[in-house]
Amino acid sequence: MKIYRKAIRVWITLVSLASFAVGWIVLAHSPKPNQFKASDVQAMPALPPIPSIEQLSSGSQFSGFSIPQRPMARLRTGGS
Amino acid sequence: MESEAFRAMNSDILLMAEAGPGQAAAAFREARAFIEASERRFTRFSEQSELSSLNRGAGEWFHASADLFTVLSESLELFHRTRGLFDPSILPDLQRAGYSRSMDEVRQYGAELQKDGHLRVPRCGFGSMELQPATNSVRLPADMRIDLGGIAKGWIAEQAARIVSRYAEACAVSAGGDMFLIGYPEGQDYWEIGLEDPRDPAQDAATLCAQEGAVATSSVVKRAWKQGEARRHHLIDPRTGEPADTPWLSVTVMAERAVEAETFAKAFLIAGAEEARILSEANPGLSALAIDRSGQVNKLDHEEILNVYR
Numbered sequence: 001m002k003i004y005r006k007a008i009r010v011w012i013t014l015v016s017l018a019s020f021a022v023g024w025i026v027l028a029h030s031p032k033p034n035q036f037k038a039s040d041v042q043a044m045p046a047l048p049p050i051p052s053i054e055q056l057s058s059g060s061q062f063s064g065f066s067i068p069q070r071p072m073a074r075l076r077t078g079g080s
Numbered sequence: 081m082e083s084e085a086f087r088a089m090n091s092d093i094l095l096m097a098e099a100g101p102g103q104a105a106a107a108f109r110e111a112r113a114f115i116e117a118s119e120r121r122f123t124r125f126s127e128q129s130e131l132s133s134l135n136r137g138a139g140e141w142f143h144a145s146a147d148l149f150t151v152l153s154e155s156l157e158l159f160h161r162t163r164g165l166f167d168p169s170i171l172p173d174l175q176r177a178g179y180s181r182s183m184d185e186v187r188q189y190g191a192e193l194q195k196d197g198h199l200r201v202p203r204c205g206f207g208s209m210e211l212q213p214a215t216n217s218v219r220l221p222a223d224m225r226i227d228l229g230g231i232a233k234g235w236i237a238e239q240a241a242r243i244v245s246r247y248a249e250a251c252a253v254s255a256g257g258d259m260f261l262i263g264y265p266e267g268q269d270y271w272e273i274g275l276e277d278p279r280d281p282a283q284d285a286a287t288l289c290a291q292e293g294a295v296a297t298s299s300v301v302k303r304a305w306k307q308g309e310a311r312r313h314h315l316i317d318p319r320t321g322e323p324a325d326t327p328w329l330s331v332t333v334m335a336e337r338a339v340e341a342e343t344f345a346k347a348f349l350i351a352g353a354e355e356a357r358i359l360s361e362a363n364p365g366l367s368a369l370a371i372d373r374s375g376q377v378n379k380l381d382h383e384e385i386l387n388v389y390r
Contacts, residue, residue, distance in 0.1 A: 076284070078276025079299025079330055080091045080233075080256025 081265055084108040089119050089233055090183045091256030095240070097248035098266055107247035111240040115255075118239070121147060122232040124171070125182045131228060135171075139222030141212075149216040151228055151235050152209070154339045158231070159206045161363060162347035165355075167318040168226040169206040177312045177323055183303050205318075234258050234296055234342030258296040260338045278302075278329035279375055286369070286377050290334055296341035298349045299330035317350050324350040328370040331356075331380070335366050344368065348380060356380050 082104035083096045095111055097104040121130045134142050144152065158166050179186060206226070210219040220226065237253045241260040244251040250263030252271065261271050270289040277285035278301045288295065300323070303314040317324040331349040335341040344366055348356040353370075360366060360381045368380035 074272055074274065075094065075096075075252060075254050075259055075295075076274040076276055077254075077257035077259065077288075077295050077297045077332055078278065078281060079297040079302040080258065 082108075084112070086112065088112075088115050089123075089236070089255060091233065092254075093256075094252070094254040095244060096252040096254075097244050098250035098263065099248035103247045107244040107251070111243045111253065114243055115236055115240050118147065118232070118236045121145065122151070122228050122236070124227050124229070131226070134218065134220065135225045138220040138224050141217045141219045144216050144218050146216060149211070149213075149218065151232055151339075152218055153211060153213070154235065155228065155231055155343075156206065156209060156211065158339060158343040162343055162359065164205065164207070164318055165347035165350050165359075166231075166343040167206045168228055168231070169204075169209075169224050170316040170318050170321070171225040171227040173316045173321040174227060174314065176321075177314075177316065179303070179312070179314050183314075230258075230298070230342050230346060231339050234260075234294065234338035238294065238338035258294075258338065258342055260294050261290060261292050263292065275332060275369065275371075275377070276330075277375060278371055279373075285371055285375060288332070288334070288369075293334060293336050294338035294341035295332065295334050296338065296345045297330055297332040298342075298345040300324070300326065300349070301329055315346060315350060326350065326352055328352075328372050328378075331368060331370045333366055333368045340366065353378075 081096055081098055082101060083094060084104075085092065085094050087093065093112075093115060095108050097107050099107065120126065120128070123129045124131055124135070126132060130145060130148050134144065134148070155166075155168050159168075174180075181189075204221050204224060206224075208221050209224065209226075211217070233255045237255040237258055238260040240255075241251055241253040241262050244253060245262045248263075250265055252259055252261045257276070259273075264270065270291060273288040273290050273295060274284040275286040275288055276297070277283040278299050298315060300313040300315055304312065306312070313323045315324045315326075316322065326349055328349055331345045333341045333345040333348065335344065344359070344363065345368070347359060348368055348370065351359055356368070356370070357380060360368060366381060370378045370380055372378060
């Protein structure tokens with residue numbers, strides 16, 4: 001029984017060491033993460049400033065957003 | 081704004097409604113059916129029309145439909161208000177001038193030269209027509225033949241607009257530029273209407289900002305043709321029996337009712353400047369613009385309302 005317990009301990013130790021070694025090797029050979037370079041970052045497009053509630057409700061000259069208008073009904077008269 | 085265009089009464093018809101597509105479709109279907117049925121009733125170019133039956137039965141009492149009787153009653157009233165310048169009984173003179181078939185046919189085949197066309201047919205005047213409202217009966221003098229073309233078109237446009245208005249908050253019906261407006265387009269407090277330049281119909285001479293009601297234009301250039309070497313148009317001066325000799329190319333009137341706008345546009349154009357001003361003063365509530373041969377837009381009234389233009 002004592003010999004049996006000793007054998008299990010040895011077996012666990014060996015398996016742990018082997019797993020550690022395999023993990024080390026896998027990580028050592030995996031691709032490395034890219035290094036950050038400021039020049040690689042794309043420039044953000046310029047956005048108009050967000051209008052205030054007052055600007056939107058008063059219909060002032062703010063032109064950052066264009067609110068689509070439905071075409072005004074147009075009639076013509078000229079005799080028939 | 082939903083819209084539908086089609087052709088009827090020898091004119092381009094435009095229906096417009098501020099409503100959802102489903103409601104507008106139902107409104108347009110009903111209005112179009114009314115317009116087409118009314119055209120069959122009022123045309124003088126079909127022997128089957130009620131108007132042709134009335135003309136054939138001149139001299140006898142004729143039992144008219146409610147619609148025909150209404151238009152005849154309005155015509156008689158407007159005959160008096162325009163001092164006879166609007167007169168549906170000029171039909172023989174109109175035919176003598178070559179307008180004896182529909183304008184589409186006149187444009188395609190030309191005007192017919194009438195036998196004895198130089199002789200004016202004596203007329204007794206529209207005022208001698210008799211009406212019996214209790215029975216919707218009418219009697220034309222035996223030698224009278226009438227044409228309700230313009231006034232009927234205005235009346236039909238107004239009735240059609242009232243049909244569309246049952247489905248829409250705002251609507252417009254235009255029959256060849258004679259129109260009736262109810263309510264206003266969303267976000268507006270007027271209807272913007274292009275006033276066609278009679279010298280160049282592709283261009284606008286002005287833009288009207290019209291209130292609810294009627295707008296109608298009479299023009300000497302639209303329904304015009306050549307009869308032999310003579311240039312003719314459809315606006316007959318009842319005083320001479322000939323196409324009116326007028327300083328204006330077109331007159332546009334805005335009024336409460338479509339029949340008023342239609343008949344006063346015709347009367348002002350036939351009357352000429354001086355008489356038109358007198359007529360205008362005697363009939364308050366009308367707003368009128370006349371375009372002369374140089375393209376100048378002239379205001380004929382002193383009304384403060386219904387007359388905004390630029």
